[in-house]
Amino acid sequence: AQSVTQLDSQVPVFEEAPVELRCNYSSSVSVYLFWYVQYPNQGLQLLLKYLSGSTLVKGINGFEAEFNKSQTSFHLRKPSVHISDTAEYFCAVSDRLRDTGFQKLVFGTGTRLLVSP
């Protein structure tokens, strides 16, 4: 079964600085990878996803992520953050349900991005 590791529980950064949120997954077999963002008092919203093709994936709000198969990583980056980017970010990998073989998402524990002026 797949697992996801987000080593940083919290990342403080100043406004307009670049940021990288790290994500590693457990298996090197073909995977589908996702980044979700959760703003306070809201549900999760998809930022971007990697299914195949180019290893650099661009998402909404200026975020991008790079799929690195050899390092089993899918780190999220933004060149210049805004106060409004303050939120919880979740990395997820697609895995198969035990009995049916259908898809389920396995989430990391999340990284809280704190952007200050």
Added chain:
Amino acid sequence: ETGVTQTPRHLVMGMTNKKSLKCEQHLGHNAMYWYKQSAKKPLELMFVYNFKEQTENNSVPSRFSPECPNSSHLFLHLHTLQPEDSALYLCASSQDLADYNEQFFGPGTRLTVL
């Protein structure tokens, strides 16, 4: 209404109460999910429904009882809960259970069990 909606947004209940959480998706999807989100823990998948049929029960205690009357609605019936069941309960939907599909999440119900 658009996307995935959940009601109520907040719920406080005693350990002997019975209550229900409601989820509705307006996306024409066929798969729906219940997740539990507790502080400092990864999201826990609880139940999965595909075309109204339950395809996964992730070892969830019987005090949680899901119901999916049609592809647009999903309920979570709660009874005799414990304080450790306090959490944010998220509903999600996807087109189907293919592994490349993204899931769309509702805003969640914040549950507090006294």
